Amino acid sequence: MKVLRDILYGVSLDAVSGDTAVEIAEVQFDSRRVGDQDVFVAVRGLVSDGHDFIGKALELGARAIVCEEVPEQTVEGVTYVQVKHSATALSVMAANFYDNPSKNLKLVGVTGTNGKTTTTTLLHELFHSAGYSVGLISTIKVLVGTKEYPATHTTPDPLSINKYLSMMCGAGVEFCFMEVSSHGIDQKRIEGLHFAGAVFTNLTHDHLDYHGSFAAYRDTKKRLFDQLPKTAFALVNTDDKNGLVMMQNTRARKLTYALKGYADYRAQVLESQFNGQLIKLDDNELWSKLIGQFNAYNLLAIYAVADQLGLDKIETLRLISELETVDGRFQYFISPQKIQAIVDYAHTPDALKNVLVTISALRTGNENVITVVGCGGDRDQSKRPVMGHIASEFSDKVIFTSDNPRSEPPRSIMDQMEAGVEIQNKKKVLMIEDRREAIKTACSLAQDGDIVLVAGKGHETYQEVQGVRTEFDDYKEIIQILSN
Ligand SMILES: CC(=O)N[C@H]1[C@@H](OP(=O)(O)OP(=O)(O)OC[C@H]2O[C@@H](n3ccc(=O)[nH]c3=O)[C@H](O)[C@@H]2O)O[C@H](CO)[C@@H](O)[C@@H]1O[C@H](C)C(=O)N[C@@H](C)C(=O)N[C@H](CCC(=O)O)C(=O)O
Ligand SMILES: Nc1ncnc2c1ncn2[C@@H]1O[C@H](COP(=O)(O)OP(=O)(O)OP(=O)(O)O)[C@@H](O)[C@H]1O
Ligand SMILES: N[C@H](CCC[C@H](N)C(=O)O)C(=O)O
Numbered sequence: 001m002k003v004l005r006d007i008l009y010g011v012s013l014d015a016v017s018g019d020t021a022v023e024i025a026e027v028q029f030d031s032r033r034v035g036d037q038d039v040f041v042a043v044r045g046l047v048s049d050g051h052d053f054i055g056k057a058l059e060l061g062a063r064a065i066v067c068e069e070v071p072e073q074t075v076e077g078v079t080y081v082q083v084k085h086s087a088t089a090l091s092v093m094a095a096n097f098y099d100n101p102s103k104n105l106k107l108v109g110v111t112g113t114n115g116k117t118t119t120t121t122l123l124h125e126l127f128h129s130a131g132y133s134v135g136l137i138s139t140i141k142v143l144v145g146t147k148e149y150p151a152t153h154t155t156p157d158p159l160s161i162n163k164y165l166s167m168m169c170g171a172g173v174e175f176c177f178m179e180v181s182s183h184g185i186d187q188k189r190i191e192g193l194h195f196a197g198a199v200f201t202n203l204t205h206d207h208l209d210y211h212g213s214f215a216a217y218r219d220t221k222k223r224l225f226d227q228l229p230k231t232a233f234a235l236v237n238t239d240d241k242n243g244l245v246m247m248q249n250t251r252a253r254k255l256t257y258a259l260k261g262y263a264d265y266r267a268q269v270l271e272s273q274f275n276g277q278l279i280k281l282d283d284n285e286l287w288s289k290l291i292g293q294f295n296a297y298n299l300l301a302i303y304a305v306a307d308q309l310g311l312d313k314i315e316t317l318r319l320i321s322e323l324e325t326v327d328g329r330f331q332y333f334i335s336p337q338k339i340q341a342i343v344d345y346a347h348t349p350d351a352l353k354n355v356l357v358t359i360s361a362l363r364t365g366n367e368n369v370i371t372v373v374g375c376g377g378d379r380d381q382s383k384r385p386v387m388g389h390i391a392s393e394f395s396d397k398v399i400f401t402s403d404n405p406r407s408e409p410p411r412s413i414m415d416q417m418e419a420g421v422e423i424q425n426k427k428k429v430l431m432i433e434d435r436r437e438a439i440k441t442a443c444s445l446a447q448d449g450d451i452v453l454v455a456g457k458g459h460e461t462y463q464e465v466q467g468v469r470t471e472f473d474d475y476k477e478i479i480q481i482l483s484n
C-alpha cells in the first residue's frame with residue numbers, strides 16, 4: 001500500500017477533489033485490471049479514451065481517479081485528480097509507486113531506427129561477462145539478471161518498466177540497458193525515468209505512419225536527449241546526419257562515435273568475412289564474430305558505453321571479441337549442399353540495404369543472392385515500395401511474401417512492395433504469399449554457394465494474421481528445409 005499523495009509527487013496537478021492521504025493498492029491505466037483500492041489513470045489513446053472507462057474502474061473498486069477531465073457526475077468518497085496530461089502523470093506515478101528504481105541502478109537508454117536490440121543485448125552480454133548483475137529491456141525479451149520475461153513491446157508501458165526496474169534493484173542489478181522506441185517516447189512511457197546515459201544509433205525511414213513526417217519522428221527521438229540530467233552522458237553516432245541534432249538541447253555530457261568522421265570514439269573495418277570482421281577500435285585491433293559495417297557501429301557504441309560506465313578498456317575489447325550474434329540478427333547457416341542462409345530482422349529500408357550491401361561485399365565469386373522479404377501490415381505503408389526497390393536492386397532473385405499482415409490483405413502489401421521495383425528488375429520478382437512456401441522456393445532455386453536471405457522477422461516466432469498468431473520461425477524453417 002502507498003499513500004496517493006506520495007504517488008502523485010512531482011505530477012503537475014490542475015485540481016484535486018477529495019482526500020489525497022488515502023491508501024492505494026496499485027496504479028492502473030487499464031480499467032479491466034482495476035482492483036480494490038487502486039488508482040485508475042484515464043489516458044486518451046489512439047483507439048479509445050480511458051475517460052470512457054472511469055465508471056468501469058469505479059465499479060471494480062478504484063479509490064481514486066487521475067484524469068484530464070473530471071466526469072460531471074462524481075462519486076462520494078472517491079478522490080479525483082485533474083492533470084494536464086494523463087500519460088505523463090501515469091509515468092511519474094509509476095516511478096513513484098515503485099520508489100523510483102531508475103535512480104538505484106545505472107539505466108542507459110538506446111534509441112534510433114535500427115540497432116537498438118543489438119546494442120542493448122550486446123551491452124547486457126558484455127557487462128554480464130564482466131561480472132556484473134545486469135538488466136535488459138528489449139524487443140526480444142526482458143532480463144532481470146539472468147531471469148527472463150517475455151517482451152510485449154520494445155519499450156513497455158511505464159508500469160511494466162518501473163516494475164521490472166524495481167525487480168532489478170531487488171535482485172542487485174547494477175546496470176540496465178533499455179531500448180527506447182519513438183512510440184515509447186511519444187506516449188511518455190519513459191517520463192520520470194532517471195537515465196545515466198543515452199545512445200543514438202541512427203535515424204532512417206520508419207514509422208512515418210505514426211509520426212506523420214520524418215522531422216516529427218526525429219524530434220520525438222531527440223526528446224530522450226532533452227530529458228537527460230547533467231550527470232548523464234549523451235552518446236551519438238555523428239556519421240548519421242541527425243546525430244548532432246539529438247544533442248542540441250541536452251544538458252548531458254556530449255560524446256560522439258563514428259566510423260567515417262572525426263569523433264570521440266572511432267573505429268575502422270579492416271577486413272570482413274562471413275564468419276566475422278577485423279575492426280580497429282581505439283588503436284587496438286579486434287576480431288568480432290558480428291558481421292557488417294552496421295555491427296561495427298554497434299560494437300563501437302557498446303565500447304564507448306562501457307568506457308563511460310567505468311569498465312577497463314582492454315578488458316572490454318577482450319570481452320567484445322567473445323560476443324555472439326544476437327538472435328535473428330545476421331544469423332548465418334551453411335547447409336550440407338553449401339547453400340548459405342542468412343536470417344535477419346531487417347524490416348526498414350536502411351537495414352535491408354545494409355544487410356544486402358554487406359552480403360554483396362562478402363561474395364567471393366558469382367554466387368546468387370536470393371532474398372525473401374515482406375513488410376508488416378498496419379505499419380508504415382510508405383516504406384513498402386522502397387523496400388521492394390532495395391530488395392530487387394541488390395538481389396539476383398527476390399520473393400515478396402507475408403510478414404505479419406495483421407489486419408491487411410497480404411497480397412495488397414506485396415503489390416505495394418512490387419510497385420517500387422524498377423522495370424528492368426521486374427523479372428527478378430516472384431510473389432508467394434505463404435512465407436513457408438516462399439522460403440522453400442528460394443531454397444529450391446539456390447545452387448551450391450548461393451545465398452538465401454530471409455529478412456524482416458529475425459527472432460520472431462510467429463506470423464500474425466487478423467489478430468491471430470501462429471507459430472513461425474524463419475531460422476527453424478530454413479534450417480529444416482536445407483537440412484532435408
Ligand atoms: C500504436 C500504439 O503504440 N498503441 C499503444 C497504445 O494503445 P492505444 O493508444 O491504442 O490505446 P487505446 O486502446 O486507445 O486505449 C487508451 C487507454 O484506454 C485504456 N482502456 C482501453 C480499453 C478498456 O476497456 N479500458 C481501458 O482502460 C487503455 O488501457 C489505454 O490506457 O497504448 C497501449 C497501452 O500502453 C499500447 O499497448 C499500444 O501498443 C500497441 C499494442 C502497439 O502495437 N504498439 C506498437 C506500434 C509499439 O508501441 N511499437 C514500439 C516499437 C516500434 C519499433 O521498435 O520500431 C514499441 O515500443 O513496442
Ligand atoms: N547500427 C545499425 N545500423 C543500421 N542497421 C542496423 C544496425 N544494427 C542492426 N541493423 C539492422 O537492423 C535490423 C534490426 O536491428 P535491431 O533489432 O538491433 O534494431 P532495433 O532498433 O532494435 O529495431 P526495432 O525498432 O524493431 O526494435 C538488423 O537485423 C540489421 O539488419
Ligand atoms: N517494432 C517493429 C517491428 C517490425 C517487425 C516486422 N516483422 C513487422 O511485423 O512489421 C514494429 O512494430 O514496427
Ligand SMILES: [Mg+2]
Nearest residue numbers: 116117139154
Ligand atoms: Mg528492437
